[in-house]
Amino acid sequence: MSRCDELSARLLDGGLTDAEWAELEALLAADPVAAADHLALLELEAALRGLRTDFDLSESTLARVKDTQAEQTTRAVLAEIASRQPPAWLARPQPAALPHRPQPAAPQRRQPAAAPTPRRSRSFSGLAAGLAVAAALLVGLWLGSTRGPVPPATDPAAPAPEVARLTQAVGAVELLSPLGEVLPAREGGEVPAGHTLRTVGSESLARVELPDHSLVEIEADSVVRFDAGFDIGNGTQTRKPRLFLEAGQLTAAVSDRAAARPLVIGTGVADVLGKTGIFVVSSASPESALVDIKAGQVEVVRRDLSRPLPIDGGSAFFKTGLVKAVIEPGLRTERTPDRSLAFPGAREAVFSPDGNEVWIASSRQLTRWTRDGGTAELSLSPRRNDGPAVFAPDRSVLGTHSGHKDDLLTLWSLPGGEAIGSLDLKLPEGRFRALAPAAEWLALVDPPGNRKRLVVHDGRTGAERFARDFQESVNCLAASPDGRTLAVGLSDAGRGHHNTILLLDPLSGERYGSLPTQKKGITAMTFARDGRHLAAGFNGVIQVWDVRTRELVQTITGFERVVMCLAFAPDATLVAAGTQDGQVWVWSVAQGRPTQRIEVGSRGTRSVAFAPDGRRLVTVAPQAPVSIWNVTDSPSHE
Amino acid sequence: MTHDRPQPDPVTPEADRLVEEVLAGNTQSFAGLVRLFQDAVWRIAASLLRDRDATENLVQQVFVDAYFHLDQYEPGTDFGAWIRTVARNRLRKELRTASREDRRLATYRERLAERLRAEAGDRTDEAEAYLAALRGCRHALPPRDSTILTLRYERGLSFEEIARRQGQTPEAVQRMISRIRFRLRDCIKSKLANSKLANP
Numbered sequence: 060m061s062r063c064d065e066l067s068a069r070l071l072d073g074g075l076t077d078a079e080w081a082e083l084e085a086l087l088a089a090d091p092v093a094a095a096d097h098l099a100l101l102e103l104e105a106a107l108r109g110l111r112t113d114f115d116l117s118e119s120t121l122a123r124v125k126d127t128q129a130e131q132t133t134r135a136v137l138a139e140i141a142s143r144q145p146p147a148w149l150a151r152p153q154p155a156a157l158p159h160r161p162q163p164a165a166p167q168r169r170q171p172a173a174a175p176t177p178r179r180s181r182s183f184s185g186l187a188a189g190l191a192v193a194a195a196l197l198v199g200l201w202l203g204s205t206r207g208p209v210p211p212a213t214d215p216a217a218p219a220p221e222v223a224r225l226t227q228a229v230g231a232v233e234l235l236s237p238l239g240e241v242l243p244a245r246e247g248g249e250v251p252a253g254h255t256l257r258t259v260g261s262e263s264l265a266r267v268e269l270p271d272h273s274l275v276e277i278e279a280d281s282v283v284r285f286d287a288g289f290d291i292g293n294g295t296q297t298r299k300p301r302l303f304l305e306a307g308q309l310t311a312a313v314s315d316r317a318a319a320r321p322l323v324i325g326t327g328v329a330d331v332l333g334k335t336g337i338f339v340v341s342s343a344s345p346e347s348a349l350v351d352i353k354a355g356q357v358e359v360v361r362r363d364l365s366r367p368l369p370i371d372g373g374s375a376f377f378k379t380g381l382v383k384a385v386i387e388p389g390l391r392t393e394r395t396p397d398r399s400l401a402f403p404g405a406r407e408a409v410f411s412p413d414g415n416e417v418w419i420a421s422s423r424q425l426t427r428w429t430r431d432g433g434t435a436e437l438s439l440s441p442r443r444n445d446g447p448a449v450f451a452p453d454r455s456v457l458g459t460h461s462g463h464k465d466d467l468l469t470l471w472s473l474p475g476g477e478a479i480g481s482l483d484l485k486l487p488e489g490r491f492r493a494l495a496p497a498a499e500w501l502a503l504v505d506p507p508g509n510r511k512r513l514v515v516h517d518g519r520t521g522a523e524r525f526a527r528d529f530q531e532s533v534n535c536l537a538a539s540p541d542g543r544t545l546a547v548g549l550s551d552a553g554r555g556h557h558n559t560i561l562l563l564d565p566l567s568g569e570r571y572g573s574l575p576t577q578k579k580g581i582t583a584m585t586f587a588r589d590g591r592h593l594a595a596g597f598n599g600v601i602q603v604w605d606v607r608t609r610e611l612v613q614t615i616t617g618f619e620r621v622v623m624c625l626a627f628a629p630d631a632t633l634v635a636a637g638t639q640d641g642q643v644w645v646w647s648v649a650q651g652r653p654t655q656r657i658e659v660g661s662r663g664t665r666s667v668a669f670a671p672d673g674r675r676l677v678t679v680a681p682q683a684p685v686s687i688w689n690v691t692d693s694p695s696h697e
Numbered sequence: 698m699t700h701d702r703p704q705p706d707p708v709t710p711e712a713d714r715l716v717e718e719v720l721a722g723n724t725q726s727f728a729g730l731v732r733l734f735q736d737a738v739w740r741i742a743a744s745l746l747r748d749r750d751a752t753e754n755l756v757q758q759v760f761v762d763a764y765f766h767l768d769q770y771e772p773g774t775d776f777g778a779w780i781r782t783v784a785r786n787r788l789r790k791e792l793r794t795a796s797r798e799d800r801r802l803a804t805y806r807e808r809l810a811e812r813l814r815a816e817a818g819d820r821t822d823e824a825e826a827y828l829a830a831l832r833g834c835r836h837a838l839p840p841r842d843s844t845i846l847t848l849r850y851e852r853g854l855s856f857e858e859i860a861r862r863q864g865q866t867p868e869a870v871q872r873m874i875s876r877i878r879f880r881l882r883d884c885i886k887s888k889l890a891n892s893k894l895a896n897p
Contacts, residue, residue: 072875140764146766
């Protein structure tokens with residue numbers, strides 16, 4: 060083996076020192092044959108590494124990738140664009156010719172369209188037709204204390220076009236320039252683009268007329284910023300202005316005479332009340348926005364990707380970016396379980412493999428609850444506090460830990476409850492651990508407070524199999540039903556766009572692949588029994604992935620709650636999620652629509668599990684009894 | 698910012714039309730640009746990263762970069778060349794944050810990719826011929842070598858885990874894999890040379 064080969068091999072295996080790297084560089088520079096051999100070795104290594112993901116540079120692979128990936132990439136790119144602040148070139152009106160760019164010489168290049176396409180015109184066009192028939196629209200918005208979305212930057216040096224006229228000012232009404240200067244606010248005066256109107260004091264009120272004669276009343280102690288409705292390209296005002304409600308309340312009476320386009324109102328936390336009609340709400344709030352409308356459509360513009368809106372009295376389902384939702388009847392909330400059993404401190408409950416019993420556990424006690432209502436209780440720990448407990452996916456083993464620093468993690472066989480092993484490990488709560496079938500291995504986030512380190516232990520000896528340190532936080536773990544895959548939900552709090560779910564081999568720690576998740580942090584994760592589907596829960600979103608093809612199968616939205624726990628029905632047609640506010644929602648995976656909503660009786664749903672027949676659910680929450688609910692075939696509406 | 702080719706792609710007029718629409722505010726038109734040039738960006742990313750996940754992520758990021766800097770593209774030049782430059786810039790940016798080993802590997806792979814670009818000819822046929830040669834050379838490996846190669850590259854096991862399964866030390870496994878790689882490289886080189894002789 061030549062010295063060059065030796066160093067090349069070390070390079071591939073990650074053991075090259077700086078000095079050796081310099082030596083390799085020199086050798087390659089001096090000997091073209093050695094350089095060619097070196098590159099050939101690299102090409103081989105790249106091809107071999109591609110075997111793991113069946114990835115090579117052949118035309119068939121690239122064609123397959125193109126077929127399967129093209130639309131997914133397109134959607135992802137547009138969603139990413141929609142989730143960010145508009146680019147600088149879109150933030151201010153520009154003349155059509157874009158004079159800073161040279162005119163193209165190519166004769167084939169088409170000239171700019173005579174009537175430039177308005178921004179987001181496709182999405183708005185459907186609303187335009189609706190507005191034409193809407194006699195009037197009354198919209199009231201109430202805000203919390205959070206700031207509303209920031210409108211596109213307005214260049215303070217550019218001439219500010221008029222977007223509104225102050226028709227009435229009662230009490231203290233102030234006009235603020237984009238730079239924050241207080242300007243005189245006179246009745247009949249203009250409100251230029253980028254300027255803000257502020258009403259100060261309980262008796263204050265401002266009435267503003269927009270160019271299309273829509274009227275806006277700005278209530279006391281409110282702040283409203285105005286953005287021009289200019290279309291980039293020809294500098295003309297072709298759409299309605301945008302209003303950004305920073306604080307307070309306003310009422311808008313939208314004229315249908317100008318028709319054509321909806322009024323766009325940006326706000327933080329919005330409660331929108333409307334009798335009928337079509338309108339747009341732009342909300343970037345991390346909190347919920349409530350839309351209550353009896354009929355019609357609402358478009359929601361969110362900077363935060365996939366942020367859904369709960370609709371009281373109706374339901375709405377939102378995908379990514381700019382979306383349109385049709386209000387539908389709301390799901391009836393179920394509050395009365397089929398059966399319930401008091402078990403203070405319960406951490407998890409599952410159905411037995413034959414479905415005849417429900418097994419409920421805390422670190423202190425295991426209870427077997429039979430169909431006829433009888434119970435058999437087994438004391439597991441003399442400690443008074445209730446620590447975490449986790450069932451293995453195959454229901455053959457239970458792991459418990461009292462939470463006391465001197466205690467061991469104990470493994471119990473099921474259903475008998477015999478102690479089969481003790482490991483010198485702590486068991487974190489909920490999502491920070493994953494127990495393999497038959498407790499073959501145990502994955503823990505270690506230490507839970509730091510959440511940058513994953514350790515997988517042998518389930519028989521407790522010995523460390525491997526550890527992985529991450530730059531991102533480990534937010535969630537899940538074991539596949541066959542124990543061959545460990546899913547690791549990573550959250551990159553600083554940048555967000557690196558959030559991902561890693562699929563690891565729990566034997567070696569090697570990576571099978573990854574699933575790019577959205578920007579928000581993952582809060583719950585579970586595999587379906589088929590081992591192929593993986594559900595990941597976020598704040599207000601559930602993603603269902605096919606881990607074999609690594610494709611996103613479904614994105615479920617329409618609820619504004621943090622997902623605490625997840626469970627698939629045995630046939631993976633339904634997925635249930637327990638939420639922080641004490642609800643359990645059930646969705647059809649295929650349709651992404653809710654089929655059932657349950658209030659479990661206490662905040663912080665800890666556990667949800669389907670029966671083997673898929674027709675019952677068991678739920679656990681801290682201050683509520685363990686309850687069994689019948690799974691409905693069809694949604695029940697209010 | 699330099700471009701790859703002086704002559705515009707044939708699709709440039711269509712690309713320019715889409716760019717104009719996007720700059721006029723029609724964000725949806727950007728989907729057309731993604732569809733037109735995704736393939737080209739894929740090839741650049743894939744040839745350097747050789748990892749499907751990483752490639753997918755990078756392709757998406759390249760187009761997001763392109764969108765936010767779209768006003769820097771000069772219509773009438775070559776959008777394909779421009780987006781490839783964006784892709785390479787993004788690759789370099791990503792590699793700056795990669796581990797030292799990954800950076801070094803990427804440095805060499807970039808040279809490899811440049812060499813492949815410089816060598817005129819039908820890259821499609823070359824890639825297919827290479828993969829066929831690799832398959833043939835793998836079949837010719839002794840069973841134990843073939844098993845070790847599978848464990849390392851198809852199952853992705855560490856040297857330590859392979860060593861445990863094979864009753865060897867990790868160092869011995871590393872040496873064996875190194876030897877297998879050289880054997881495969883020489884075998885492929887020979888097969889490709891013979892193939893060129895047979896089909897000049």
